[in-house]
Amino acid sequence: MPLTEMLMWPLNGVPPGSVRALPPPPRPRRGPAPVGPELTSGERCQFFEQMRRAAEQARGPDRFLLRRQALYLSGYDRAADTRHWLAHQQRAERPGDWLTAWLNHRSVAAVAARQGDRDRMSWFIDTVLQNDEAGEAANLAYWAYWVGETTVPQQSDAFIADGSLSSWHGGKLLAHLVAGFVPHDGYVELNIHSVWSLVQVRPHLLRSRAAVRGLRERLPIMLDSGELSQRARRQLESVRYAIRLAEA
Known part of the structure; x- marks a missing residue:
């Protein structure tokens, strides 16, 4: 990643996370300078x-x-x-096989979301992910590899569907997804669904104080937003309840 x-x-004007984490320069540049x-x-x-x-x-x-x-x-x-x-x-x-079709659906939804069309992303979540164990697992494997949960390079997309990345931890992925809890972001519904799915298969993540702190900061903001679907709200409430159970 x-x-x-x-x-x-x-292309998108968004600095990499490693750059955003850097301290500001001790001295500003002289004259006008681009921010990136x-x-x-x-x-x-x-x-x-x-x-x-x-x-x-x-x-x-x-x-x-x-x-x-x-x-x-x-x-x-x-x-x-x-x-x-x-x-x-x-x-x-x-596409002629399940994985290729799944990846194509995800790509279509991602591009549509970036172009301001949220309906396609909602369709992807409701139709291709929810109630499909293989689809949910593929979604998390895709994210986990993309954010660097594993350092083992893959030569094809086959790992997304074969479960070969099942040993990844999930902490880095959770932090990345929660950082995407921004009401107006086109990917926010996918981020919410993915967090909801992730804490079901990695409940130990909610025992991390840092992870819970990040969720606690973002959950009220998201639930107060009028931008979210009813599905996303239910999933956020489910995550909040899971946090309470983990702390009980």
Whole structure:
């Protein structure tokens, strides 16, 4: 994840966590200076043209990962036709196995959320994750690998469905997901659902004072928000109740 965050910085303007944790410089720079790496409009245009080209040309099961990553990065394009282009690309995808279909659904939901469409993410949670043990396990394995719960590199996406990462702890993942408890964030419903799912399979995490402190700080803010679905509210209340049980 640190490398991914660094690469995404000039695209989304969000500094990596390791950078945000640094103390402010003792002396400010003289004159105007950017707060992070920036791309010119021409550089951004060239980058996203290349991503679109890569996505359109990456066909076939052996190039699915390349296509998925190119589509993911294309979702950061601010061009007016981005949503339409992405929708067309994702309608053209016809996965032939469970894992590929699952990853495609997740990618579609993630890109849609970044473009301001929350309905697709809600559909993904309600239809592809909830009440599906394999889907829930795949979601947590995907997150765990992405945030660095394991340092063992994987050469394909197969680990997401085969349970090979079942020994990861979960503390780093919980902290990452709770940090995403931001009412207006497009991913917030997925973060909430993933925390709810995580504490069910890793209840020991609620014995960590740091983890509980972070949850206690965010739960009231989230429950007071008018942005959340009823499902998300129920899951937050369930997590709050689980904290009480763990402390009893």
